[in-house]
Amino acid sequence: MGFLDRERTIAPAGFNRWLVPPAALAVHLCIGQAYATSVYKTALVKHFGASLTEIGLIFSIAIVMLGLSAAIMGTWVDRNGPRKAMFTSAMFWTGGFLIGSLGIFTHQLWLVYLGYGVVGGIGLGIGYISPVSTLIKWFPDRPGLATGMAIMGFGGGALIASPVSTALLKAYDPNSGAQGWVASGDAVGKLFLTLAVAYLVYMLFGAFTIKVPADGWRPAGFDPATVKAAKLVTTENVSARNAVKTPQFWLVWVALFCNVTAGIGILEQAAPMIQDFFRTSDGASAVSAAVAAGFVGLLSIGNMAGRFAWSATSDITGRKRIYMLYLGVGAVLYTVLALAGSSTTILYVALAFLIISFYGGGFATVPAYLRDLFGTFQVGAIHGRLLTAWSAAGVAGPLIVNAFLDAQGKPGQLTAASYQPALLTMVALLVVGFVANLLVKPVSARFHEPRPDRERPHEPAMEA
């Protein structure tokens, strides 16, 4: 399939680089569906007669596979270019839905694990990193803005998939008007088939419109010397194999891990948490389920907006400073939330909104941070390896929160005070992340790739 090769995607002279972000967004909006699985979670519990944990495992497998496939396939993505990567991602992601629907129609949960979890998860990982290095190359003057636009799509994908899935489930289930209705397995299976077709069309649109810049291309009026003026920004290149040997990679890994863990702590518990924070003297919550759902919606907007706004801002402030904001101010906001969040709902909502915007911002800014530290050579592969921090945080975040809450009491009886140990643990984590980010310095020259005009300054660090 030569038409997918990198060489066939090189942009002609005069190509408008603003055509690239929609191609990247087309992929990220589709794979962002991963955050909308709660729409049919109860339906699957009923259909399979399984526990919430067993159904939740589908999503957990997908996120673990995202991290693993991004880490393992990152170099392949960089070598083969975005079109082949996006095409491959589309095949895996939509293939996952098809296998998953087969599992639902035939009542075999393991097929859903294999389909949506494993196969779909591989599509998630490849799709997530596929446009990143291309965007950075097209926007050397605004890498934070460019990656922010794409990664915002991952947050936005759930906002689209959630109402569309609800409408489709109602359309596919003849009993949808019944009181206390839960969608049938048949309706969820049909939903999976529909999403597979729609996502295939969109992702192929992205794959066939994306282009890479020709070697040596620069935006009009762009002077690379202005980028180098920042202390942490390199014009050198570091391979993915060498990047993981540097302290900088692991310091950024820790910073991302801490930021994501703290954000997940709120996201996972968003709806019950706001209800628990505002209980009246008789133990009932002053916050209704509808208001709690509105709060979850607001957090989704904050997550998406933060990805774009903070990442774009990082082009002006620098990546290290914006991470100091995410982690440092995040720790302060978390502390206020833990100690005074229950005083008024406005304060609580505002704090949670800002914290979640920092969570999203951390995801969107990190590719540009890696570009600054390691250059553009294998930034996609390095980003892929870094996303293992997300997988680890996906396990650690809920584990920390649930362990503390389990020790405090039963769901429905918790209060604002019950959350303090978990929230203050998150504050400690954010402080650790803040220190890790503070320690980030420019990468040693011994890790730089050799250039034709000069030899490597020290002993070669490359293994192969």
Added chain:
Amino acid sequence: MSTNPANHSTPVNTAAGKLAVGWALVGVPLAYGVYETLTRVAALFG
């Protein structure tokens, strides 16, 4: 792309058309998703 100034209008228009279509294809669903979410958020301030 042609270097003939007489032909410049065609590629520019094509690029503008592609830009509009490309951004609409992703922008419209995203705007729909944000709108639907904001209607839920309204309950928070209602």
